[in-house]
Amino acid sequence: MLETPKTPSPLRIYREAEKIEFLEAFERLGKVSLAAREVGLHPASCYRWLVDAGIDAKKHSRARRAEYFRLREAGIARVDAARQTGLNIRTAIDWDQRIEHASNRRVYPDGRVIDYNKEVPVLSEARQRLLLPLVERQLDPRYLSLVDREKIRDLSATGASIRSIARTLLRAPSTISRELRRNQTDAGSYEPYAAHRTAAERRPRPKDIKLVRGSRLREYVQKKLQIRWSPEQICHALIWTCMPKGPTRMYLLS
Incomplete structure (x- = not known):
């Protein structure tokens, strides 16, 4: 029996107000x-509107990012820098923490990759193996770099005191003391590369999964995703409350 050919869906005609609303949202959020x-x-459809308007989405995003970091380096607070560049505060936090976005994935500076297309955020096995270039990269000035750790090793070998090393590196003595205590090898010596890798391996700190199958929280999140709520909207709709019998916490779903 011949199948009845399907009638093609009519092309949607967008109103000018919808295009303007999108362009305003793009100007504020910076991502299509x-x-x-x-x-x-x-x-x-939205991307075509940008092309028609002569807007380079990637160039626009790079310019906004550069302006945001210029303000931050000038001492402007995160909230103020985000407001001046029209940036969402959640995106500003990610930028400050050097978290990159690729499709539905979040790539963390320590190599973790969280994919929101999967049922449960998981760590990529390839990313779990810390590659040397990634380990060597300094994430933030507040962390000891590989160069710092090499100086600690060299100064320790000369018999310099912890306070003397701290003054040289412009660090607190407690930072140097903790570094030498926590990151020694099994033989009791301090090796900068081994210490740097050990410190990097501590960073991920994987947490227990909250979206357990069959839980009220998981069901709630799934329902909201089905009606196209964003993760940020779901997060704001969840209210934390303390149980009366102790510090255990649960989600009170509205």
Whole structure:
């Protein structure tokens, strides 16, 4: 029996107000996918509007990022820098923490990759193996770098005191003392590369999974995702409350 040919869906005609709403959202959020999701439109259509308007999405994003970090380096607070660049505060926090976004994945500076397309955020096995270039990269000035650890080893070998090493590196004596105590090898010596890798391996600190299958929280999140709520909207709708019998916490779902 011949199948009845399907009638093609009519092309949707977008109103000018929808285009303006998207462009305003893009100016504020800086990403096509986020702006399209906010106004409830398809990203492909929205991207075409940017092309028609002569807007380079990637160049726009790079310029905004550069301006945000310029303000931060000038001593502007995160909230103020985000407001001046029209940036969402959640994105500003990610930028400060050097978290990169790729599709539905979040790539952390320590190599973790969280993929939100999967049922449960997992660590990529390839990323769990800390590669040397990644380990050597300094994440933030507050962390000891590999160069710092080499100086600690060299100064310790000359018999310098902890306070003397701390003055040289402009660090607190407790930082040097803790570094020498926690990151020694099994033989009791201090090796900068081994110490740096050991410190990097401590960073991920994996947490227990909260979205356990069959739990009220998981069911709630799934329902909201099905009606196209964003993770940020779901997060804001969840209210923390303390149990009366102790410090255990649960989610009170509204």
